[in-house]
Amino acid sequence: MRDIVLMADPRVARIPVTDNGERLIDLGEAGFLIDFRQADALGASRQYREGAVERLSRAEKLLPEGLRLLIVEAYRPLDLQRKYFEGYREELAQLNPDYTPEQLRTAASRYVSPPELAPHSAGAAIDLTLCDAEGRELDMGTPMNANPEESEGRCYTEAEGLTPEVVRNRSILVEAMHAAGFVNYPTEWWHFSYGDRYWALMTRQAEAIYGPIEYH
Helix, strand or coil, X not given: CCCCCCCCCHHHHCCCECCCCCCEEECCCCCCEECCCCCCCCCHHHEEEHHHHHHHHHHHHCCCCCEEEEEEECCCCHHHHHHHHHHHHHHHHHHCCCCCHHHHHHHHCCCCCCHHHCCHHHCCEEEEXXXXXXXXXXXXXXXXXXXXXXXXXXXXCCCCCCCHHHHHHHHHHHHHHHHCXXXXXXXXXXXXXXXXXXXXXXXXXXXXXXXXXXXX
C-alpha cells in the first residue's frame, strides 16, 4: 500500500485558502441519485459547490454504461463535523489509553477530518458509491463509513485482501473521479474532494479555492 498523507498532516494546514465564493447547489435538483442514510431536515447533506457539481457530472459520464453515482453526503455543518471528530477521538482514547493528544488527533484523522480542516464543511468533499441502473449498490468491500477498526482496514481504498470484484468496482469509481479532477482520501474508498486544502496539497496547487461555508 502506498504511503498515505493524512488530513492531520501539518502540510495540509499550511495550504492557504482563497475562497472563490461559489454557491452551494442541491445535488438532487441537479439530477444526481441521492441516498438518504445521512439525510438531515434542512437538506444540507445534498449541498455541494457549484464547480464541484460540474466535475461530478463529468465523472458520472465517464462511468461504464449502466452505472451511476449514488450520493450519500456532501456538505456537513461545522458543528456536526466537530461532533464526529470528537466522538471518534474519544473512542480511540478508550482503545488506546497510552496515546498522546497528538497521536489521538492523527489517528482520528484517518476517518474524520479535524474540524478546522474539514473539506465537507467547505462544501468541497463528497461521500459516494456506485449503483446500477436500478439503484442497487455495487459491492465495494465494506459498508460506507466503516471505520478502520471495524473494517480491519478494508475501508482503505487500496486495502489488501479484497476480492477481484471489489478491486474492480473501486477502480471504476476512483478512475472516473480522478479523471474529473477529484482526489480520494485513501483511508476511505468513498470520500473524494475538490477545491479544499487536501486537494490542493495532493494536486500541487498553490492554494485551496473552497473554505468553510455556512448553509442556512
